Amino acid sequence: MKPADISIAALARLVADAKSAEHRHPLLSQMRVRAGADWVGHVRRMLGAVTGSQPAESVPDFGVYNLWVFDDVSEMRAEIARRDREGGSCA
Numbered sequence: 001m002k003p004a005d006i007s008i009a010a011l012a013r014l015v016a017d018a019k020s021a022e023h024r025h026p027l028l029s030q031m032r033v034r035a036g037a038d039w040v041g042h043v044r045r046m047l048g049a050v051t052g053s054q055p056a057e058s059v060p061d062f063g064v065y066n067l068w069v070f071d072d073v074s075e076m077r078a079e080i081a082r083r084d085r086e087g088g089s090c091a
Contacts, residue, residue, distance in 0.1 A: 005040055025073075043067075 006014075018024045070076035 015024075068076075068079065070079070
C-alpha cells in the first residue's frame, strides 16, 4: 500500500498515533509487487478498513502469496532470516 491508497486525514492520524506511541520507524527501503486483482481492496477488508464482510468463497485468488503480519520486529527479522536460509532472498 502507498500513502495515496488512504485519505490524507487517515494518514495524518496514523502518523500522529505512531509518533505518540513511539512506534515510528523510518522507511529505509521498500519492495513493490504487481498486485493484480483487487489486492488493496482485499487488504482493506481484512483489516476492517472497509465496512461489510466478504465470504471466504468470494476472496480473489492471488496465487501463491503469503501474508504475514508481525507486531514484533525481532520476530519478523528472525522469520525473514529463517526463510533466507531455506531458499535465499529474492532481493
